[in-house]
Amino acid sequence: MAVNYDAAPILKVEGLKQYFKVSKKFTVKAVDDVSFEIYPGETYGLVGESGSGKSTIGRSVIRLYDPTAGKITFDGTDISGRLSSKDNEMLRTQMQMIFQDPMASLNPRKRIGDIISEGLDIHHTCSSHAERDKKVKAILEKVGLSPEHATRYPHQFSGGQRQRVGIARALIMDPKLIIADECISALDVSIQAQVVNLMKDIQQETGAAYLFIAHDLSMVKYISDRIGVLHLGHLLETGTTEEIFSHPIHPYTRSLLSAIPAPNPVVEKQRKAETYDYKTSGIDYNKGTSHHVGGKHYVKCTDEEFARWQ
Template structure:
């Protein structure tokens, strides 16, 4: 992975929101990670940790407060030129968390999916555009006759497939999946995730997969970043995170995963982590390399203690 060039490079990203003259919310504070072509980077953390804010900053729905964003060799941090804006809008797409809220209820599915093609003038004729929409509907498991239906005529899983189709039709290099399975039934979640994996094998699309469900993140992701209170506290390969989690917050998340074996489930002890009483200060910590691509946020003293407890 080291010899490859990152598709997306996020460096020291800060996203602050000023709520009053005296108070500023630090939603994302000094976050750095890379996403390589064709891989899935999972971003996990509790509600309010800044996951969705990172996704929206990366796709430039928000202007970053500080830091830098590099996409496919282009600096997209500051105000974008028309050429850069078009490049980002065609090569980076987002699947939103709520499939109903993200689809225009007044438009038919065919119009919703083809909107990007119309805006960027990708198809020369309406017939060509319709053919592309039908092809992408088939790819996500929907029938051609669905093209003339409205969003309310679909189930939750089908609406999410429409959202995936809308993102895929632009043939993007990166898709940001913002908790795209959290509102779905478990059986539908598996279908959607398997669909995303199949599409990734076929097209080579990279994913920034934002989710709560660690088991699902483990299944789909090649690398994982753990976010807490706007800070990336630990990052590494899926195997590194699940077999040797070092940060106490990551350990608490992993300990909360239910086990399908009732005997092991009875013995499972969920660890608790309270940042206020932990004695850890994220603002004073720095990123330490544990091994390979496994990084942990902490001070030198904290790292010594963690390494002593995790030989």
């Protein structure tokens, strides 16, 4: 499904900051001045090393954290400040999250059917018990599970099946945006492919947008329409998948892409991984501004660095 970039974005994040005060003298700046937008039906991939602030952005957007500063607009509504009960209900139904660890995010004391239908019960979207059961069975079949699985408990499933339960729980509310927080990193490679293909199929059917947070660059390349590269809480480069992979500008992006192993042994022997160390690079992320490379491609750097890297 082609993404219409002329339409209004479903999610717009402007100058998001998320700080955590550890002590009187020390504050962790987990996310520092990040801006991006996601359009209806688009998959926006967020990549970066561990500790770069990817999951924090996802949790701030869905308001599990209160943002320190910045503005988050979802479907035309400002959700960055104090939420009214009406805005809160809209957010909880129209935006859903698939968590990284499926076992930690599923209540071990509840049956799968009750876990999946919890959103329906809270928001009273079903008029009868029969309608609720019908919706649960339909969503289980959609994610590749059997309707009989509704009576089982989470410990009776494999990792891949538990992740499908997590996807079903997110989908049953028919959301406009799904935040997938490294939802495939804990799975086997063959299961990863199944889950990602399932997510792509569901997107074709429902037209939902994804914020896809991941480490695996090859998987991000496969599923994403646009990619944002995050490091130390700063969004360094963003662009379409083709722009980022064929013409990376920032040294950190280049080092990430150069680390991808090639499946061809002849090419792999020739591959040279670039090294990047922020401390010795002489780059100051706080001084950088957004520069337009072309198309949807932007890089955050100073004017001198932009002229040098082009």
